[in-house]
Amino acid sequence: MDDAALLMRLAALNTAYASVIDTNRLEEWPDFFTEDGFYRITSASNHARGMQAGIVYADSRDMLHDRVFALRRANIYEAQTYRHVVGMPQVLGRDADGVIRAEAPFLVVRTMRDGTMSLFAAGRYLDRLVEREGRLLFAAREAICDSPNFDTLLAIPL
Amino acid sequence: MDDAALLMRLAALNTAYASVIDTNRLEEWPDFFTEDGFYRITSASNHARGMQAGIVYADSRDMLHDRVFALRRANIYEAQTYRHVVGMPQVLGRDADGVIRAEAPFLVVRTMRDGTMSLFAAGRYLDRLVEREGRLLFAAREAICDSPNFDTLLAIPL
Amino acid sequence: MDDAALLMRLAALNTAYASVIDTNRLEEWPDFFTEDGFYRITSASNHARGMQAGIVYADSRDMLHDRVFALRRANIYEAQTYRHVVGMPQVLGRDADGVIRAEAPFLVVRTMRDGTMSLFAAGRYLDRLVEREGRLLFAAREAICDSPNFDTLLAIPL
Numbered sequence: 001m002d003d004a005a006l007l008m009r010l011a012a013l014n015t016a017y018a019s020v021i022d023t024n025r026l027e028e029w030p031d032f033f034t035e036d037g038f039y040r041i042t043s044a045s046n047h048a049r050g051m052q053a054g055i056v057y058a059d060s061r062d063m064l065h066d067r068v069f070a071l072r073r074a075n076i077y078e079a080q081t082y083r084h085v086v087g088m089p090q091v092l093g094r095d096a097d098g099v100i101r102a103e104a105p106f107l108v109v110r111t112m113r114d115g116t117m118s119l120f121a122a123g124r125y126l127d128r129l130v131e132r133e134g135r136l137l138f139a140a141r142e143a144i145c146d147s148p149n150f151d152t153l154l155a156i157p158l
Numbered sequence: 159m160d161d162a163a164l165l166m167r168l169a170a171l172n173t174a175y176a177s178v179i180d181t182n183r184l185e186e187w188p189d190f191f192t193e194d195g196f197y198r199i200t201s202a203s204n205h206a207r208g209m210q211a212g213i214v215y216a217d218s219r220d221m222l223h224d225r226v227f228a229l230r231r232a233n234i235y236e237a238q239t240y241r242h243v244v245g246m247p248q249v250l251g252r253d254a255d256g257v258i259r260a261e262a263p264f265l266v267v268r269t270m271r272d273g274t275m276s277l278f279a280a281g282r283y284l285d286r287l288v289e290r291e292g293r294l295l296f297a298a299r300e301a302i303c304d305s306p307n308f309d310t311l312l313a314i315p316l
Numbered sequence: 317m318d319d320a321a322l323l324m325r326l327a328a329l330n331t332a333y334a335s336v337i338d339t340n341r342l343e344e345w346p347d348f349f350t351e352d353g354f355y356r357i358t359s360a361s362n363h364a365r366g367m368q369a370g371i372v373y374a375d376s377r378d379m380l381h382d383r384v385f386a387l388r389r390a391n392i393y394e395a396q397t398y399r400h401v402v403g404m405p406q407v408l409g410r411d412a413d414g415v416i417r418a419e420a421p422f423l424v425v426r427t428m429r430d431g432t433m434s435l436f437a438a439g440r441y442l443d444r445l446v447e448r449e450g451r452l453l454f455a456a457r458e459a460i461c462d463s464p465n466f467d468t469l470l471a472i473p474l
Contacts, residue, residue, distance in 0.1 A: 004324040008162040011246040015263070019248060022263065022282070044397065081202065081304040083280040085245045085265050087401045088327040090335060105334065107401050107425060109265060109280040115307030117277045119433045122399040122425040124338070146397040149431030166320040169404040176421065177406060180440070239360065239462045241438040243403045243423050267423060267438040273465030275435045 003091065010089040010102055013136050014125070018084035018106075021157055026071060029157055030064035034130060037061055038140040041158050043148040044123065056157070067157075076156060081111045082120065084158075089125075099139060100129040106143070108158060121158055122146045161249065168247040168260055171294050172283070176242035176264075179315050184229060187315055188222035192288060195219055196298040199316050201306040202281065214315070225315075234314055239269045240278065242316075247283075257297060258287040264301070266316060279316055280304045319407065326405040326418055329452050330441070334400035334422075337473050342387060345473055346380035350446060353377055354456040357474050359464040360439065372473070383473075392472055397427045398436065400474075405441075415455060416445040422459070424474060437474055438462045 013032075020028040033039060041056040058064050089104035103126050110120035123145040130139045143158035171190075178186040191197060199214040216222050247262035261284050268278035281303040287294050301316035329348075336344040349355065357372040374380050405420035419442055426436035439461040445452045459474035 003328075004321060005162060007324060007328060008165060012161075012165060012248065015246045015248050018245070018263065019261070083263055083265065083282075083304055085243055085263055085401055087334070088246075088331045088404075090328070090331050103335070105331070105338065105399055105401055107265065107399065107423065109277060109304075111280060111304035115305040117280055117305055119277065119425060119435065122427060122433055124399075146399055146425075146427035147431040147433055163320060166323060170319075170323060170406065173404045173406050173421070176403070177419070180421065241421055241423065241440075241462055243401055243421055246404075265423065267435060267462075269438060269462035273463040275438055275463055277435065 006091060006100070007089060009136060010091070010100075010104070010129070011086075013129075014086040014089060014104055018086055022082050022084055024081075026068045026157070029068060030061045033061050033064060033138045033141070034132065035061050037064070037138050039064060039138070039142075039157075041143045041145065043145050045148050047126075047142070047144045071156065079113050082156065083109045083111070085109075086125070098130065100127075100136075102127045102129060106158070123158075164249060164258070165247060167294060168249070168258075168262070168287075169244075171287075172244040172247060172262055176244055180240050180242055182239075184226045184315070187226060188219045191219050191222060191296045191299070192290065193219050195222070195296050197222060197296070197300075197315075199301045199303065201303050203306050205284075205300070205302045229314065237271050240314065241267045241269070243267075244283070256288065258285075258294075260285045260287060264316070281316075322407060322416070323405060325452060326407070326416075326420070326445070327402075329445075330402040330405060330420055334402055338398050338400055340397075342384045342473070345384060346377045349377050349380060349454045349457070350448065351377050353380070353454050355380060355454070355458075355473075357459045357461065359461050361464050363442075363458070363460045387472065395429050398472065399425045399427070401425075402441070414446065416443075416452075418443045418445060422474070439474075 017032050020026065036059065039058045058067065085107050087105040089102050092101040092103055094100055103124055105124045108121040109117055111117045123143060126142045126144055127138055128140040129136050175190050178184065194217065197216045216225065243265050245263040247260050250259040250261055252258050261282055263282045266279040267275055269275045281301060284300045284302055285296055286298040288297050333348050336342065352375065355374045374383065401423050403421040405418050408417040408419055410416050419440055421440045424437040425433055427433045439459060442458045442460055443454055444456040446455050
Protein backbone atom coordinates (compact mmCIF):
# COMPACT_ATOMS: atom_id res chain seq x y z
CA MET A 1 0.00 0.00 0.00
CA ASP A 2 1.61 3.26 -1.05
CA ASP A 3 1.56 6.47 0.95
CA ALA A 4 -1.26 8.23 -0.90
CA ALA A 5 -3.49 5.15 -0.65
CA LEU A 6 -2.81 4.87 3.08
CA LEU A 7 -3.53 8.57 3.64
CA MET A 8 -6.86 8.20 1.85
CA ARG A 9 -7.77 5.20 3.99
CA LEU A 10 -6.88 7.09 7.16
CA ALA A 11 -8.86 10.13 6.04
CA ALA A 12 -11.87 7.95 5.24
CA LEU A 13 -11.55 6.22 8.60
CA ASN A 14 -11.48 9.55 10.44
CA THR A 15 -14.59 10.68 8.58
CA ALA A 16 -16.45 7.47 9.36
CA TYR A 17 -15.38 7.69 13.01
CA ALA A 18 -16.61 11.26 13.36
CA SER A 19 -19.81 10.43 11.55
CA VAL A 20 -20.97 7.83 14.09
CA ILE A 21 -20.48 10.37 16.87
CA ASP A 22 -22.03 13.31 15.05
CA THR A 23 -25.06 11.46 13.78
CA ASN A 24 -25.80 9.78 17.09
CA ARG A 25 -24.83 6.23 16.16
CA LEU A 26 -22.66 5.88 19.25
CA GLU A 27 -23.15 2.13 19.53
CA GLU A 28 -20.88 1.73 16.48
CA TRP A 29 -18.09 3.77 18.02
CA PRO A 30 -16.31 0.95 19.93
CA ASP A 31 -16.03 -1.05 16.70
CA PHE A 32 -13.36 1.34 15.48
CA PHE A 33 -11.02 -0.04 18.15
CA THR A 34 -9.22 -3.33 18.66
CA GLU A 35 -10.48 -5.52 21.48
CA ASP A 36 -7.78 -4.20 23.82
CA GLY A 37 -7.89 -0.76 22.23
CA PHE A 38 -6.76 2.24 24.21
CA TYR A 39 -8.66 5.52 24.15
CA ARG A 40 -8.26 8.70 26.07
CA ILE A 41 -9.05 12.37 25.94
CA THR A 42 -6.34 14.53 27.41
CA SER A 43 -4.93 18.04 27.18
CA ALA A 44 -1.79 19.08 25.33
CA SER A 45 -0.14 20.08 28.59
CA ASN A 46 -0.91 16.73 30.25
CA HIS A 47 0.30 14.92 27.16
CA ALA A 48 3.53 16.94 27.07
CA ARG A 49 4.23 16.11 30.72
CA GLY A 50 3.68 12.41 30.05
CA MET A 51 0.80 12.22 32.48
CA GLN A 52 -1.11 9.00 32.21
CA ALA A 53 -4.43 10.29 33.45
CA GLY A 54 -7.00 11.51 31.01
CA ILE A 55 -10.42 13.10 31.25
CA VAL A 56 -11.75 9.99 29.62
CA TYR A 57 -9.78 6.78 29.73
CA ALA A 58 -10.44 3.27 28.44
CA ASP A 59 -8.20 0.35 27.66
CA SER A 60 -10.60 -2.08 26.08
CA ARG A 61 -13.50 -2.13 23.67
CA ASP A 62 -15.71 -3.31 26.50
CA MET A 63 -14.96 -0.15 28.47
CA LEU A 64 -15.98 1.89 25.45
CA HIS A 65 -19.26 -0.03 25.27
CA ASP A 66 -19.82 0.69 28.96
CA ARG A 67 -19.29 4.36 28.29
CA VAL A 68 -21.83 4.39 25.48
CA PHE A 69 -24.30 2.66 27.77
CA ALA A 70 -23.76 5.31 30.44
CA LEU A 71 -24.17 8.11 27.93
CA ARG A 72 -27.42 6.64 26.70
CA ARG A 73 -28.77 6.32 30.20
CA ALA A 74 -27.88 9.95 30.91
CA ASN A 75 -29.59 11.10 27.69
CA ILE A 76 -26.60 13.28 26.93
CA TYR A 77 -27.35 13.24 23.24
CA GLU A 78 -30.85 14.57 23.69
CA ALA A 79 -29.61 18.04 24.38
CA GLN A 80 -26.81 18.62 21.91
CA THR A 81 -25.09 17.73 18.66
CA TYR A 82 -21.43 17.62 17.76
CA ARG A 83 -19.81 18.26 14.44
CA HIS A 84 -16.23 17.17 13.86
CA VAL A 85 -14.15 18.46 11.04
CA VAL A 86 -10.94 16.46 10.84
CA GLY A 87 -8.04 17.65 8.72
CA MET A 88 -5.99 15.45 6.42
CA PRO A 89 -3.94 12.99 8.50
CA GLN A 90 -0.18 12.59 8.55
CA VAL A 91 1.58 9.25 8.77
CA LEU A 92 4.25 9.62 11.45
CA GLY A 93 5.81 6.21 10.91
CA ARG A 94 5.41 2.46 10.88
CA ASP A 95 6.70 0.26 13.65
CA ALA A 96 8.39 -3.08 13.17
CA ASP A 97 5.23 -4.88 14.29
CA GLY A 98 3.19 -3.27 11.52
CA VAL A 99 1.61 -0.60 13.70
CA ILE A 100 0.95 2.64 11.82
CA ARG A 101 1.44 5.85 13.78
CA ALA A 102 -0.61 8.78 12.54
CA GLU A 103 -1.91 12.20 13.54
CA ALA A 104 -4.74 14.46 12.43
CA PRO A 105 -6.00 17.89 13.55
CA PHE A 106 -9.63 18.31 14.56
CA LEU A 107 -12.18 20.96 15.41
CA VAL A 108 -15.49 20.16 17.08
CA VAL A 109 -18.48 22.48 17.14
CA ARG A 110 -21.29 21.85 19.59
CA THR A 111 -24.87 22.87 18.86
CA MET A 112 -27.33 23.02 21.74
CA ARG A 113 -30.97 22.21 21.32
CA ASP A 114 -31.85 25.90 21.34
CA GLY A 115 -29.56 26.35 18.33
CA THR A 116 -26.59 27.96 20.06
CA MET A 117 -23.31 26.91 18.45
CA SER A 118 -19.90 27.05 20.07
CA LEU A 119 -16.38 25.86 19.54
CA PHE A 120 -16.23 22.83 21.75
CA ALA A 121 -12.79 21.40 21.15
CA ALA A 122 -9.67 21.90 19.04
CA GLY A 123 -6.72 19.59 19.00
CA ARG A 124 -5.20 16.57 17.34
CA TYR A 125 -5.65 12.84 17.28
CA LEU A 126 -2.55 10.78 17.95
CA ASP A 127 -3.17 7.25 16.74
CA ARG A 128 -1.71 3.78 16.56
CA LEU A 129 -3.46 1.65 13.96
CA VAL A 130 -3.39 -1.98 12.97
CA GLU A 131 -4.90 -3.84 10.05
CA ARG A 132 -7.34 -6.64 10.93
CA GLU A 133 -9.11 -8.57 8.17
CA GLY A 134 -8.69 -5.73 5.73
CA ARG A 135 -9.88 -3.02 8.12
CA LEU A 136 -7.84 -0.41 9.94
CA LEU A 137 -8.58 -0.36 13.67
CA PHE A 138 -7.34 1.90 16.44
CA ALA A 139 -5.00 0.07 18.77
CA ALA A 140 -4.76 3.45 20.47
CA ARG A 141 -6.39 6.82 19.87
CA GLU A 142 -5.61 9.85 21.97
CA ALA A 143 -7.65 13.01 21.48
CA ILE A 144 -5.24 15.69 22.64
CA CYS A 145 -7.12 18.93 23.24
CA ASP A 146 -5.39 22.29 23.00
CA SER A 147 -7.36 23.59 25.94
CA PRO A 148 -6.72 22.37 29.47
CA ASN A 149 -10.31 23.16 30.44
CA PHE A 150 -12.98 20.63 29.76
CA ASP A 151 -16.67 20.97 29.84
CA THR A 152 -18.14 18.64 32.42
CA LEU A 153 -20.09 17.05 29.60
CA LEU A 154 -16.91 15.87 27.98
CA ALA A 155 -17.92 12.30 28.68
CA ILE A 156 -18.93 12.41 25.04
CA PRO A 157 -16.33 10.89 22.73
CA LEU A 158 -14.11 13.10 20.62
CA MET B 159 -13.21 4.10 -10.81
CA ASP B 160 -12.04 2.74 -7.47
CA ASP B 161 -13.09 4.04 -4.08
CA ALA B 162 -10.06 6.21 -3.37
CA ALA B 163 -10.30 7.86 -6.79
CA LEU B 164 -14.00 8.57 -6.29
CA LEU B 165 -13.36 10.02 -2.82
CA MET B 166 -10.74 12.35 -4.26
CA ARG B 167 -13.12 13.50 -6.97
CA LEU B 168 -15.85 14.16 -4.42
CA ALA B 169 -13.44 16.04 -2.15
CA ALA B 170 -12.26 18.15 -5.08
CA LEU B 171 -15.86 18.83 -6.10
CA ASN B 172 -16.76 19.98 -2.57
CA THR B 173 -13.77 22.31 -2.54
CA ALA B 174 -14.63 23.81 -5.90
CA TYR B 175 -18.27 24.21 -4.83
CA ALA B 176 -17.32 26.02 -1.63
CA SER B 177 -14.83 28.16 -3.47
CA VAL B 178 -17.40 29.75 -5.81
CA ILE B 179 -19.49 30.72 -2.78
CA ASP B 180 -16.61 31.93 -0.63
CA THR B 181 -14.90 33.96 -3.34
CA ASN B 182 -18.09 35.58 -4.53
CA ARG B 183 -18.40 33.81 -7.88
CA LEU B 184 -22.03 32.90 -7.16
CA GLU B 185 -23.02 32.87 -10.83
CA GLU B 186 -21.08 29.60 -11.21
CA TRP B 187 -22.91 27.93 -8.35
CA PRO B 188 -25.92 26.55 -10.31
CA ASP B 189 -23.54 24.79 -12.72
CA PHE B 190 -22.72 22.27 -10.01
CA PHE B 191 -26.27 20.89 -10.34
CA THR B 192 -28.12 18.93 -12.98
CA GLU B 193 -30.83 20.79 -14.88
CA ASP B 194 -33.52 19.37 -12.58
CA GLY B 195 -31.18 19.43 -9.60
CA PHE B 196 -32.64 19.59 -6.12
CA TYR B 197 -31.18 21.83 -3.43
CA ARG B 198 -32.29 22.68 0.01
CA ILE B 199 -31.03 23.92 3.34
CA THR B 200 -32.73 22.33 6.28
CA SER B 201 -32.13 21.51 9.92
CA ALA B 202 -31.21 18.11 11.33
CA SER B 203 -34.51 17.95 13.23
CA ASN B 204 -36.58 18.75 10.13
CA HIS B 205 -34.59 16.22 8.15
CA ALA B 206 -35.06 13.54 10.81
CA ARG B 207 -38.82 14.09 10.81
CA GLY B 208 -38.93 13.79 7.02
CA MET B 209 -40.24 17.29 6.59
CA GLN B 210 -40.16 18.43 3.01
CA ALA B 211 -39.89 22.13 3.68
CA GLY B 212 -36.54 23.79 3.84
CA ILE B 213 -35.25 27.24 4.62
CA VAL B 214 -34.08 27.38 1.05
CA TYR B 215 -35.58 25.12 -1.54
CA ALA B 216 -35.06 24.70 -5.27
CA ASP B 217 -35.79 21.89 -7.68
CA SER B 218 -34.15 23.12 -10.84
CA ARG B 219 -31.00 24.88 -11.96
CA ASP B 220 -33.17 27.79 -13.12
CA MET B 221 -34.44 28.31 -9.60
CA LEU B 222 -30.84 28.45 -8.40
CA HIS B 223 -30.07 31.09 -11.01
CA ASP B 224 -33.10 33.09 -9.83
CA ARG B 225 -31.76 32.92 -6.31
CA VAL B 226 -28.36 34.21 -7.36
CA PHE B 227 -30.06 37.05 -9.19
CA ALA B 228 -32.04 37.95 -6.08
CA LEU B 229 -28.92 37.83 -3.91
CA ARG B 230 -27.10 40.13 -6.28
CA ARG B 231 -29.94 42.63 -6.29
CA ALA B 232 -29.99 42.63 -2.50
CA ASN B 233 -26.22 43.18 -2.33
CA ILE B 234 -25.96 40.50 0.32
CA TYR B 235 -22.37 39.84 -0.55
CA GLU B 236 -21.31 43.41 -0.01
CA ALA B 237 -21.47 43.07 3.72
CA GLN B 238 -20.02 39.69 4.53
CA THR B 239 -17.84 36.77 3.51
CA TYR B 240 -18.24 33.06 4.09
CA ARG B 241 -15.57 30.45 4.52
CA HIS B 242 -16.48 26.79 4.20
CA VAL B 243 -14.27 24.04 5.45
CA VAL B 244 -15.61 20.72 4.24
CA GLY B 245 -14.36 17.46 5.69
CA MET B 246 -13.43 14.41 3.67
CA PRO B 247 -16.61 12.90 2.14
CA GLN B 248 -17.98 9.41 2.65
CA VAL B 249 -19.56 7.36 -0.10
CA LEU B 250 -22.79 5.95 1.33
CA GLY B 251 -23.65 3.79 -1.66
CA ARG B 252 -24.39 3.56 -5.35
CA ASP B 253 -27.87 3.05 -6.68
CA ALA B 254 -28.80 0.80 -9.57
CA ASP B 255 -29.24 3.82 -11.84
CA GLY B 256 -25.65 4.92 -11.25
CA VAL B 257 -26.47 7.61 -8.70
CA ILE B 258 -23.75 8.00 -6.07
CA ARG B 259 -24.91 8.80 -2.54
CA ALA B 260 -22.41 10.69 -0.41
CA GLU B 261 -22.08 12.78 2.71
CA ALA B 262 -19.58 15.32 4.04
CA PRO B 263 -19.38 17.43 7.21
CA PHE B 264 -18.99 21.19 6.94
CA LEU B 265 -18.29 24.26 9.04
CA VAL B 266 -18.94 27.77 7.79
CA VAL B 267 -17.45 30.89 9.33
CA ARG B 268 -18.93 34.29 8.49
CA THR B 269 -16.86 37.45 8.51
CA MET B 270 -18.64 40.79 8.58
CA ARG B 271 -17.26 43.84 6.89
CA ASP B 272 -16.10 45.22 10.22
CA GLY B 273 -14.00 42.10 10.68
CA THR B 274 -16.16 40.26 13.18
CA MET B 275 -16.00 36.50 12.67
CA SER B 276 -18.58 34.00 13.86
CA LEU B 277 -19.52 30.39 13.46
CA PHE B 278 -22.32 30.60 10.96
CA ALA B 279 -23.24 26.99 10.30
CA ALA B 280 -22.20 23.45 11.13
CA GLY B 281 -23.70 20.35 9.61
CA ARG B 282 -23.39 17.89 6.78
CA TYR B 283 -24.10 17.68 3.09
CA LEU B 284 -26.22 14.77 1.96
CA ASP B 285 -25.77 14.32 -1.77
CA ARG B 286 -26.92 12.38 -4.79
CA LEU B 287 -24.50 12.69 -7.67
CA VAL B 288 -24.50 11.69 -11.31
CA GLU B 289 -21.80 11.71 -13.93
CA ARG B 290 -22.47 13.82 -17.03
CA GLU B 291 -19.84 14.12 -19.77
CA GLY B 292 -17.08 13.27 -17.36
CA ARG B 293 -18.20 15.67 -14.63
CA LEU B 294 -19.90 14.90 -11.36
CA LEU B 295 -23.06 16.96 -10.84
CA PHE B 296 -25.44 17.20 -7.91
CA ALA B 297 -28.79 15.63 -8.72
CA ALA B 298 -29.59 16.56 -5.14
CA ARG B 299 -27.68 18.36 -2.39
CA GLU B 300 -29.12 18.92 1.04
CA ALA B 301 -27.25 21.10 3.51
CA ILE B 302 -28.44 19.74 6.84
CA CYS B 303 -27.59 22.19 9.60
CA ASP B 304 -27.14 21.05 13.17
CA SER B 305 -28.86 24.15 14.47
CA PRO B 306 -32.60 24.66 14.04
CA ASN B 307 -32.12 28.43 14.12
CA PHE B 308 -31.25 30.23 10.96
CA ASP B 309 -30.05 33.69 10.46
CA THR B 310 -32.48 35.61 8.31
CA LEU B 311 -29.65 36.13 5.87
CA LEU B 312 -29.46 32.44 5.18
CA ALA B 313 -30.66 33.06 1.66
CA ILE B 314 -26.97 32.64 0.92
CA PRO B 315 -26.07 29.18 -0.32
CA LEU B 316 -24.34 26.72 1.96
CA MET C 317 1.93 12.88 -11.79
CA ASP C 318 -1.82 12.79 -12.25
CA ASP C 319 -4.27 15.19 -10.68
CA ALA C 320 -5.38 13.03 -7.77
CA ALA C 321 -1.78 12.25 -6.82
CA LEU C 322 -0.87 15.94 -6.92
CA LEU C 323 -3.89 16.86 -4.79
CA MET C 324 -2.88 14.31 -2.19
CA ARG C 325 0.66 15.66 -2.10
CA LEU C 326 -0.62 19.21 -1.67
CA ALA C 327 -3.03 18.14 1.07
CA ALA C 328 -0.23 16.30 2.87
CA LEU C 329 2.04 19.34 2.51
CA ASN C 330 -0.61 21.64 4.01
CA THR C 331 -1.06 19.29 6.93
CA ALA C 332 2.66 19.06 7.59
CA TYR C 333 2.97 22.86 7.31
CA ALA C 334 0.17 23.46 9.81
CA SER C 335 1.57 20.82 12.12
CA VAL C 336 4.92 22.57 12.65
CA ILE C 337 3.07 25.76 13.62
CA ASP C 338 0.46 24.10 15.81
CA THR C 339 2.87 21.86 17.68
CA ASN C 340 5.39 24.60 18.29
CA ARG C 341 8.12 23.37 15.95
CA LEU C 342 8.44 26.80 14.36
CA GLU C 343 12.09 26.36 13.48
CA GLU C 344 11.04 23.93 10.74
CA TRP C 345 8.60 26.40 9.20
CA PRO C 346 11.03 28.21 6.85
CA ASP C 347 12.04 24.87 5.31
CA PHE C 348 8.69 24.71 3.54
CA PHE C 349 9.81 27.62 1.35
CA THR C 350 12.35 28.03 -1.43
CA GLU C 351 15.42 30.10 -0.60
CA ASP C 352 13.87 33.18 -2.17
CA GLY C 353 10.39 32.18 -1.09
CA PHE C 354 7.72 34.81 -0.67
CA TYR C 355 5.33 34.82 2.26
CA ARG C 356 2.74 37.26 3.40
CA ILE C 357 -0.39 37.52 5.46
CA THR C 358 -2.90 39.90 4.02
CA SER C 359 -6.63 40.58 3.98
CA ALA C 360 -9.04 39.73 1.19
CA SER C 361 -9.74 43.40 0.59
CA ASN C 362 -6.04 44.28 0.34
CA HIS C 363 -5.49 41.33 -1.94
CA ALA C 364 -8.40 42.33 -4.18
CA ARG C 365 -7.04 45.86 -4.52
CA GLY C 366 -3.63 44.50 -5.48
CA MET C 367 -1.96 46.11 -2.51
CA GLN C 368 1.56 44.89 -1.99
CA ALA C 369 1.74 45.48 1.73
CA GLY C 370 0.91 42.73 4.12
CA ILE C 371 0.61 42.37 7.86
CA VAL C 372 3.52 40.02 7.66
CA TYR C 373 5.83 40.08 4.69
CA ALA C 374 8.96 38.15 3.80
CA ASP C 375 10.72 37.48 0.52
CA SER C 376 13.37 34.99 1.55
CA ARG C 377 13.79 31.99 3.78
CA ASP C 378 16.27 34.00 5.85
CA MET C 379 13.60 36.56 6.66
CA LEU C 380 11.36 33.73 7.84
CA HIS C 381 14.15 32.47 10.10
CA ASP C 382 14.52 36.00 11.50
CA ARG C 383 10.83 36.04 12.26
CA VAL C 384 11.00 32.75 14.11
CA PHE C 385 13.91 34.07 16.12
CA ALA C 386 11.92 37.19 17.04
CA LEU C 387 8.90 35.11 18.02
CA ARG C 388 11.03 32.92 20.25
CA ARG C 389 12.57 35.90 21.95
CA ALA C 390 9.12 37.35 22.62
CA ASN C 391 7.87 34.06 24.05
CA ILE C 392 4.71 34.37 21.98
CA TYR C 393 4.15 30.64 22.04
CA GLU C 394 4.19 30.44 25.79
CA ALA C 395 0.75 31.93 26.06
CA GLN C 396 -1.26 30.34 23.29
CA THR C 397 -1.75 27.52 20.84
CA TYR C 398 -3.04 27.52 17.30
CA ARG C 399 -4.95 24.83 15.49
CA HIS C 400 -5.23 24.96 11.73
CA VAL C 401 -7.76 22.97 9.82
CA VAL C 402 -7.03 23.23 6.13
CA GLY C 403 -9.55 22.09 3.53
CA MET C 404 -8.75 20.02 0.47
CA PRO C 405 -6.68 22.13 -1.95
CA GLN C 406 -7.53 23.02 -5.52
CA VAL C 407 -4.99 23.14 -8.33
CA LEU C 408 -5.59 26.40 -10.18
CA GLY C 409 -3.10 25.73 -12.95
CA ARG C 410 0.44 25.00 -13.97
CA ASP C 411 2.69 27.62 -15.50
CA ALA C 412 5.08 27.03 -18.37
CA ASP C 413 8.02 27.07 -15.97
CA GLY C 414 6.57 24.18 -13.96
CA VAL C 415 5.17 26.30 -11.16
CA ILE C 416 1.98 24.86 -9.70
CA ARG C 417 -0.67 27.35 -8.61
CA ALA C 418 -2.98 26.14 -5.86
CA GLU C 419 -5.44 27.32 -3.25
CA ALA C 420 -6.85 25.94 -0.02
CA PRO C 421 -9.31 27.25 2.59
CA PHE C 422 -8.28 27.40 6.23
CA LEU C 423 -9.68 28.02 9.69
CA VAL C 424 -7.48 28.71 12.70
CA VAL C 425 -8.61 28.40 16.30
CA ARG C 426 -6.55 29.98 19.05
CA THR C 427 -6.48 28.57 22.57
CA MET C 428 -5.17 30.76 25.36
CA ARG C 429 -3.33 29.36 28.33
CA ASP C 430 -6.43 29.74 30.50
CA GLY C 431 -8.26 27.48 28.05
CA THR C 432 -10.31 30.10 26.21
CA MET C 433 -10.79 29.19 22.58
CA SER C 434 -11.64 31.58 19.78
CA LEU C 435 -11.84 31.73 16.04
CA PHE C 436 -8.59 33.43 15.16
CA ALA C 437 -8.55 33.45 11.37
CA ALA C 438 -10.52 32.24 8.36
CA GLY C 439 -9.38 32.55 4.78
CA ARG C 440 -7.48 30.85 2.03
CA TYR C 441 -3.94 30.11 1.04
CA LEU C 442 -2.91 31.16 -2.44
CA ASP C 443 0.23 29.30 -3.38
CA ARG C 444 2.91 28.92 -6.03
CA LEU C 445 4.82 25.69 -5.65
CA VAL C 446 7.89 24.18 -7.22
CA GLU C 447 9.42 20.73 -7.01
CA ARG C 448 12.97 20.53 -5.67
CA GLU C 449 14.68 17.16 -5.24
CA GLY C 450 11.36 15.39 -4.99
CA ARG C 451 9.83 17.81 -2.49
CA LEU C 452 7.21 20.46 -3.09
CA LEU C 453 8.26 23.87 -1.76
CA PHE C 454 6.44 27.16 -1.60
CA ALA C 455 7.89 29.69 -4.01
CA ALA C 456 5.09 31.90 -2.68
CA ARG C 457 2.42 31.46 -0.06
CA GLU C 458 -0.14 34.14 0.71
CA ALA C 459 -2.47 33.66 3.66
CA ILE C 460 -5.44 35.79 2.63
CA CYS C 461 -7.65 36.42 5.65
CA ASP C 462 -11.34 37.13 5.27
CA SER C 463 -11.21 39.68 8.06
CA PRO C 464 -9.48 43.03 7.60
CA ASN C 465 -8.80 43.20 11.34
CA PHE C 466 -5.78 41.54 12.73
CA ASP C 467 -4.87 40.77 16.22
CA THR C 468 -1.65 42.52 17.13
CA LEU C 469 -0.22 39.08 17.87
CA LEU C 470 -0.55 38.11 14.26
CA ALA C 471 3.20 37.99 14.00
CA ILE C 472 2.58 34.27 14.35
CA PRO C 473 2.60 32.45 11.01
CA LEU C 474 -0.64 31.31 9.45
